[in-house]
Amino acid sequence: MNTFLLMRWPSARAAWLLAAIVGSLAGCSMSPRQQTPWPEAKPGPQAGPMPSVITQAQSRWVPVPWSHITGLDNDDLQEAWPAWQQSCLRPAPAWKTLCPEVSQLANASAAAQRQWLRQKLQAYRVESLDQRSEGLLTSYYEPVLNASRQPRAGYNVPLYAPPASLAQRKPWYTRQEMETTSAxxxxxxxxxxxxxxxxxxxxxxxxxxxxLVNLTEPDGRQRLVRMAYAGTNEQPYKSIGRWLLDQGLIRDASWPGIKDWIARNPSRVNELLWQNPRVVFFKEEALPPGITPPGPKGAQGVPLTAGRSIAVDRSSIPYGTPVWLRSQGPVTSLDKLVLAQDTGTAIVGAVRADYYAGSGAAAGELAGRMKQPLQLWVLWPK
Known part of the structure; x- marks a missing residue:
């Protein structure tokens, strides 16, 4: 979920938003064959024989010794444990026995948590079915915007709940049709x-x-609410950044490039946005006042945790699986425990992940720039 379609056009208040759109909208995926392979860790001592390779619908899990997880001793596992506890609220069958132990370790030291991992779990390197172990990491986030309950000057772009006819017409109307046709x-x-x-x-x-939206009610009251996912029009997602590239209108789909194009072509904004026919419908979720809201719910049905939740291809990695993620690139270096708790239409393939960066401007800036090499290891019960 990365490159320009995502953010707003030129304004000082929107610079960070534009930066986040570049990654999601450009739609220029990185071919695993073009990535620099990670150096293979040298195997350490292994107690007993290795288990067999596990084959999923879109991936192979190759058992490796724990010495391949080189960042284990440096990661603050206590930061990851709350995300794991969330997954254990809806455990897959393979985790029902171990989830009570996960809960018991919530207040344990990182050293105790590391020891438990090594004793109870086996690390498996995730590969494609043709045995490629390098993939692509992108990032996504939760925007924080201002909104009005009623249309008024400066606020006239609606977000919709699912229409009654959504299930009767598949796919439903496109973005352009929603704005131009009477039906x-x-x-x-x-x-x-x-x-x-x-x-x-x-x-x-x-x-x-x-x-998240800072909502102004008709009586002037303001409150923070979440616009949560409630369905789509089931049209295909198309990248506006990719369209600009294909039309020869920009030479790269960076945020500054798309921002500059919009500034020079304000009359073509609708034309640009209509290139993506996919629209999401929302439901409103009230949030407790005065506290930091939990993350939005991912596809697993549990709240996401900033920096510790990822979206994956479910046919490669099941929801609720603890995953060791390693990525080194121009934006950041990551070597940490995360939980597979979400998915996305663009998240397809064995070694493919979307990193949940959190909410707000800083998260949007990170998400908009993230596109770098990736390795994954699933941690699975022995």
């Missing part, structure tokens, strides 16, 4: 949840799947 507009009447100021902000939410 689609009639079906959406009364489904407006809130109004944003910027149509590119709305597309950001459609791509990221959820967002």
């Amino acid at each position: 689609a507009r009639a079906a959406l009447r009364g489904k407006e949840l809130v109004y944003l100021a910027d149509p590119v902000d709305a597309m950001v939410l459609h791509i990221q799947g959820s967002g």
